Amino acid sequence: MTMTERLLEATKEIWDGYNETPFVKGIADGSLDHEKFKYYMIQDYLYLLDYTKVFSIGTAKAKNLDAMRLFAGYIHSILDGEMDIHRAYMMRLGIAKEEAEQTPVALDNLSYTSYMLRVAYEEGEAEVMAAILSCALSYEFIAKKILAEYPAADKHEFYGEWVSGYASDSYHEDNEVLSDLMNRLTEDYSEKRKQHLVDIFTACSRYEAAFWDMAWEMRQ
Numbered sequence: 359m360t361m362t363e364r365l366l367e368a369t370k371e372i373w374d375g376y377n378e379t380p381f382v383k384g385i386a387d388g389s390l391d392h393e394k395f396k397y398y399m400i401q402d403y404l405y406l407l408d409y410t411k412v413f414s415i416g417t418a419k420a421k422n423l424d425a426m427r428l429f430a431g432y433i434h435s436i437l438d439g440e441m442d443i444h445r446a447y448m449m450r451l452g453i454a455k456e457e458a459e460q461t462p463v464a465l466d467n468l469s470y471t472s473y474m475l476r477v478a479y480e481e482g483e484a485e486v487m488a489a490i491l492s493c494a495l496s497y498e499f500i501a502k503k504i505l506a507e508y509p510a511a512d513k514h515e516f517y518g519e520w521v522s523g524y525a526s527d528s529y530h531e532d533n534e535v536l537s538d539l540m541n542r543l544t545e546d547y548s549e550k551r552k553q554h555l556v557d558i559f560t561a562c563s564r565y566e567a568a569f570w571d572m573a574w575e576m577r578q
């Protein structure tokens with residue numbers, strides 16, 4: 359079993375819950391209140407700024423050029439790729455960049471990014487990768503599960519862009535690169551170090567679940 363497979367196996371129950379949350383169900387069937395989505399978009403925009411910093415620290419911690427290039431490349435993918443989805447929705451929802459950037463970060467969001475940044479500052483490149491992977495892979499999992507249940511969800515006039523972005527081939531290819539690096543970095547890892555990676559990945563998977571609940575309740 360690869361390291362990535364082990365991480366996914368350990369968190370299966372948590373991941374199975376994502377598509378059962380009212381927020382994700384609302385994206386899937388198109389019934390989600392736009393006000394809730396607006397709240398989520400702003401919080402996620404702020405989240406991605408800190409998430410990108412985790413890759414920046416990963417770049418500094420990388421022990422070889424391949425890993426360094428991957429972490430560094432992802433900074434661009436997030437800021438100028440994934441965040442295009444956010445910018446497009448922000449335009450449709452009438453949210454100015456300044457408004458988003460001045461919005462206070464909700465506590466669950468702050469707790470999640472603070473944890474990832476702590477792992478990044480204190481630990482090594484594979485641990486940084488364990489903190490990143492849940493975020494990267496879970497959205498592909500969620501979007502593809504939505505499409506399996508609602509095959510036209512990617513055509514929905516409002517939520518379609520979100521679903522198609524995270525179910526896209528390019529998002530999947532980026533995720534494959536991350537998973538491959540994780541598997542390579544941990545080939546010679548001891549059982550103790552592997553279990554530590556599982557613990558980090560599990561914490562982040564729980565934070566992902568909390569983020570969906572936070573968005574549904576529009577918590578501050």
Ligand SMILES: Cc1ncc(CN)c(N)n1
Nearest residue numbers: 402405493494497566569
């Ligand atoms: C909270 C969260 N988790 C994951 C993703 C997908 N990269 C995201 N945009 N936001």
